[in-house]
Amino acid sequence: MYLPLLPEGLVSFLGAAMVLTGAEIVIRCLQEEKVEYVFGYPGGAVLFLYDELSKQDIVRHVLVRHEQAAVHAADGYARSTDKVGVALVTSGPGVTNAVTGIATAYCDSIPMVIISGQVPTAAIGQDAFQEVDTVGITRPCVKHNFLVKDVRDIASTIKKAFFIAKTGRPGPVLVDIPKDVSAHKCEYEYPKTVALRSYNPIVKGHQGQIRKALGLLLEARRPMIYAGGGVVLADASEKLTKLTRMLGFPITNTLMGLGGHPATDRQNLGMLGMHGTIEANMGMHYCDVLLAIGARFDDRVIGNPAHFQSEPRKIIHIDIDPSSISKRVKVDVPIVGNLSDVLDDMIKMLESMSERPAPSQIEPWWKQIEEWRSRESLKYKNSTEVLKPQFVVETLWKVTKGDAFVASDVGQHQMWAAQYYKFDKPRRWINSGGLGTMGFGLPAAMGVQLAHPGSPVAVITGEGSIQMCIQELSTCKQYRLPIKILSLNNRYLGMVRQWQQFFHGNRYSESYMDSLPDFAKLAEAYGHVGLRVEKPGDVEGAIREAFSRKNDLVFLDFQVDPTENVFPMVQGGKGLTDMILSSEDL
Amino acid sequence: MRHVISLLLENESGALSRVSGLFSARGYNIESLTVAPTEDASLSRMTIVTSGSDDIIEQITKQLNKLIDVVKVVDISEAAHIERELMLVKVRATGKDREEMKRMADIFRGRIIDVSESSYVIELTGTQDKLDSFVGAIDSALILETVRSGVCGVGRGDRVLKI
Ligand SMILES: Cc1cc2nc3c(=O)[nH]c(=O)nc-3n(C[C@H](O)[C@H](O)[C@H](O)COP(=O)(O)OP(=O)(O)OC[C@H]3O[C@@H](n4cnc5c(N)ncnc54)[C@H](O)[C@@H]3O)c2cc1C
Ligand SMILES: Cc1ncc(C[n+]2csc(CCOP(=O)(O)OP(=O)(O)O)c2C)c(N)n1
Ligand SMILES: [Mg+2]
Numbered sequence: 014m015y016l017p018l019l020p021e022g023l024v025s026f027l028g029a030a031m032v033l034t035g036a037e038i039v040i041r042c043l044q045e046e047k048v049e050y051v052f053g054y055p056g057g058a059v060l061f062l063y064d065e066l067s068k069q070d071i072v073r074h075v076l077v078r079h080e081q082a083a084v085h086a087a088d089g090y091a092r093s094t095d096k097v098g099v100a101l102v103t104s105g106p107g108v109t110n111a112v113t114g115i116a117t118a119y120c121d122s123i124p125m126v127i128i129s130g131q132v133p134t135a136a137i138g139q140d141a142f143q144e145v146d147t148v149g150i151t152r153p154c155v156k157h158n159f160l161v162k163d164v165r166d167i168a169s170t171i172k173k174a175f176f177i178a179k180t181g182r183p184g185p186v187l188v189d190i191p192k193d194v195s196a197h198k199c200e201y202e203y204p205k206t207v208a209l210r211s212y213n214p215i216v217k218g219h220q221g222q223i224r225k226a227l228g229l230l231l232e233a234r235r236p237m238i239y240a241g242g243g244v245v246l247a248d249a250s251e252k253l254t255k256l257t258r259m260l261g262f263p264i265t266n267t268l269m270g271l272g273g274h275p276a277t278d279r280q281n282l283g284m285l286g287m288h289g290t291i292e293a294n295m296g297m298h299y300c301d302v303l304l305a306i307g308a309r310f311d312d313r314v315i316g317n318p319a320h321f322q323s324e325p326r327k328i329i330h331i332d333i334d335p336s337s338i339s340k341r342v343k344v345d346v347p348i349v350g351n352l353s354d355v356l357d358d359m360i361k362m363l364e365s366m367s368e369r370p371a372p373s374q375i376e377p378w379w380k381q382i383e384e385w386r387s388r389e390s391l392k393y394k395n396s397t398e399v400l401k402p403q404f405v406v407e408t409l410w411k412v413t414k415g416d417a418f419v420a421s422d423v424g425q426h427q428m429w430a431a432q433y434y435k436f437d438k439p440r441r442w443i444n445s446g447g448l449g450t451m452g453f454g455l456p457a458a459m460g461v462q463l464a465h466p467g468s469p470v471a472v473i474t475g476e477g478s479i480q481m482c483i484q485e486l487s488t489c490k491q492y493r494l495p496i497k498i499l500s501l502n503n504r505y506l507g508m509v510r511q512w513q514q515f516f517h518g519n520r521y522s523e524s525y526m527d528s529l530p531d532f533a534k535l536a537e538a539y540g541h542v543g544l545r546v547e548k549p550g551d552v553e554g555a556i557r558e559a560f561s562r563k564n565d566l567v568f569l570d571f572q573v574d575p576t577e578n579v580f581p582m583v584q585g586g587k588g589l590t591d592m593i594l595s596s597e598d599l
Numbered sequence: 600m601r602h603v604i605s606l607l608l609e610n611e612s613g614a615l616s617r618v619s620g621l622f623s624a625r626g627y628n629i630e631s632l633t634v635a636p637t638e639d640a641s642l643s644r645m646t647i648v649t650s651g652s653d654d655i656i657e658q659i660t661k662q663l664n665k666l667i668d669v670v671k672v673v674d675i676s677e678a679a680h681i682e683r684e685l686m687l688v689k690v691r692a693t694g695k696d697r698e699e700m701k702r703m704a705d706i707f708r709g710r711i712i713d714v715s716e717s718s719y720v721i722e723l724t725g726t727q728d729k730l731d732s733f734v735g736a737i738d739s740a741l742i743l744e745t746v747r748s749g750v751c752g753v754g755r756g757d758r759v760l761k762i
Pocket of ligand 3: 424475476477501502503504505506507
């Protein structure tokens with residue numbers, strides 16, 4: 014029988030270190046890291062690890078139906094908590110299936126540890142069965158990776174992996190363990206500390222730079238706060254809101270930053286960028302001092318960088334990763350540090366100063382912003398006949414009182430979710446922004462639901478995306494995950510269709526999918542509840558019904574308007590101020 | 600602008616591919632790259648010759664610093680420094696060319712380190728420019744092989760790259 018983890022006192026009392034197999038050591042390490050769930054899929058190279066998993070019940074394993082889903086689930090778990098997600102896959106196809114998930118996490122800086130099996134050390138390089146160069150394949154999409162060739166290195170490597178994954182700019186770290194290494198034995202002791210001479214992320218911001226930044230902010234006439242995913246990752250949203258209130262400035266969030274400042278707050282201008290509001294995009298473009306916080310000036314956010322830089326403004330940029338600063342846009346006051354610490358310092362410094370930006374100084378700016386806001390760029394024509402996708406999202410928001418965890422896939426539905434579900438809290442909005450991975454939503458929601466049992470978890474998806482990981486309905490049944498799936502079924506790869514309509518002369522090449530399944534019946538076949546909703550009048554009832562079924566996964570198949578488009582829209586390569594506001598602008 | 604970047608990195612398998620992979624993935628230039636262990640066996644020292652605008656060079660050093668295996672990065676071309684490269688050239692050396700090759704090697708302070716009936720191997724050390732001029736100065740039809748080590752560099756005076 015496997016010994017449960019011994020209390021620390023007892024271990025030191027016994028003195029001698031234990032001799033364990035590599036597989037036992039891996040599981041011990043996960044226990045030490047307080048890992049609740051491992052999402053994975055077994056195979057030859059990880060059999061020893063699975064054997065040990067089954068002998069204990071501290072680390073629970075969730076058996077997914079595809080390795081991509083294992084990584085997305087670990088990712089959703091991490092995004093909705095402040096913990097590191099963990100996935101376990103076998104060598105060869107297990108790893109290659111996981112790559113999409115790893116790249117997804119990498120692009121959004123999500124802390125994660127992936128443990129992969131490898132062929133035995135003697136077989137490496139022999140084109141062995143299920144051998145791939147895992148470290149090579151994953152190198153460009155991990156923060157770091159390791160191949161452990163000696164059982165004595167397992168514990169220290171796993172300790173390093175967790176440390177690297179969660180500190181600095183977070184990211185996925187992969188640990189590749191050959192099968193024989195997981196069977197070899199050695200003395201085990203979990204290292205208490207990690208020291209890496211080549212990795213020391215900066216935490217504190219430079220005080221002089223912070224002072225300089227405040228000086229600029231206090232003088233601003235047209236200030237703007239632009240806050241991104243870094244705020245969520247740093248768990249700094251309360252501090253951000255405090256600073257925003259003290260300054261009285263307008264704020265906008267990136268897609269990844271939603272929930273970093275309450276969406277329903279008056280100072281919040283909504284999301285900016287390709288599908289941002291008029292007020293956010295115009296504010297971003299015409300401000301005289303921009304405070305960028307944990308946001309990386311992505312091309313979907315600032316449009317054409319040359320156009321963006323054609324307007325003079327001073328930019329202050331706080332980021333933990335120096336390479337995010339002055340990458341696409343030249344910055345005037347860079348501040349490298351952990352947001353949480355830098356915001357603390359800013360707030361303290363501001364509190365100790367008698368000066369505050371005089372409201373009158375920025376009043377004309379607010380007036381201008383209100384004028385932009387009054388154009389109501391998110392207004393859409395609702396209908397009593399055709400089901401509008403925006404209306405479904407608004408109703409979800411209403412029914413869940415804005416307090417659900419919402420995972421999404423990628424496409425038009427993702428943008429409508431971002432625009433119409435007003436996130437007031439961080440870590441509630443779970444989506445793939447950087448890589449834009451269709452298939453992310455459902456498995457990510459599994460991780461979210463496991464991390465928050467009892468909380469409402471919704472997936473906003475499309476009939477295209479949901480089919481990329483639909484097999485996970487089976488996992489949801491096995492683990493009784495009462496996720497609510499809202500599929501905005503427009504019978505189109507809608508985002509592709511929209512681009513084809515706007516920029517490719519209405520030639521809908523391969524963006525219409527024939528022969529869709531009856532999703533309600535499909536959900537039923539997996540043992541869940543499925544409902545098809547066709548009329549606007551039935552939307553609220555259906556969503557309420559779904560959430561009242563506390564123990565059931567409910568699949569709501571909304572037959573939405575196939576011709577609806579996402580507005581506003583900034584065409585790729587155009588300037589932020591060049592927005593298409595409705596079909597009439599085409 | 601041409602830059603010479605020196606780095607200290609963990610002497611581990613895979614560290615080199617992390618650096619070279621970074622350059623190819625981000626489309627940065629590599630003119631030459633040399634790497635070998637240092638007096639501290641746990642560290643390797645790499646010299647990369649690259650070119651790009653100031654913005655690109657800034658990104659290159661930031662991205663290199665981000666690699667977990669990279670311990671230190673210095674752009675040694677930002678201040679006074681010394682560069683050297685080693686070249687071995689195998690040339691045809693028959694008849695009157697034999698004397699001419701010896702003369703050219705002497706002028707460039709090269710050494711003939713292998714001699715056969717029909718060829719010499721000339722060893723030459725110096726800056727990239729000097730090696731280029733040597734190759735330019737001899738009759739290209741006589742060159743059988745050239746092999747260059749890539750540039751090694753070190754800062755002048757008290758500037759030291761060490762951990
Ligand atoms: C179909 C589609 C449409 C899209 N449209 C839009 C759009 O209209 N608008 C939009 O905004 N995005 C849009 N995106 C998303 C876009 O592609 C980017 O993913 C997103 O804009 C990046 O967000 P971010 O700048 O907040 O950076 P993130 O990727 O969230 O990066 C976070 C930054 O914070 C830093 N950071 C992390 N932790 C800390 C810390 N502790 N302290 C300090 N700094 C830290 C990181 O170094 C990084 O620079 C779209 C994506 C898709 C798929
Ligand atoms: C894995 C993957 N393949 C292709 C794409 C390109 N893509 C982006 S949105 C989209 C259409 C998504 O269709 P659907 O899920 O039905 O959502 P809709 O846009 O209709 O709301 C496609 C194909 C992608 N983002 N991810
Ligand atoms: Mg669709």
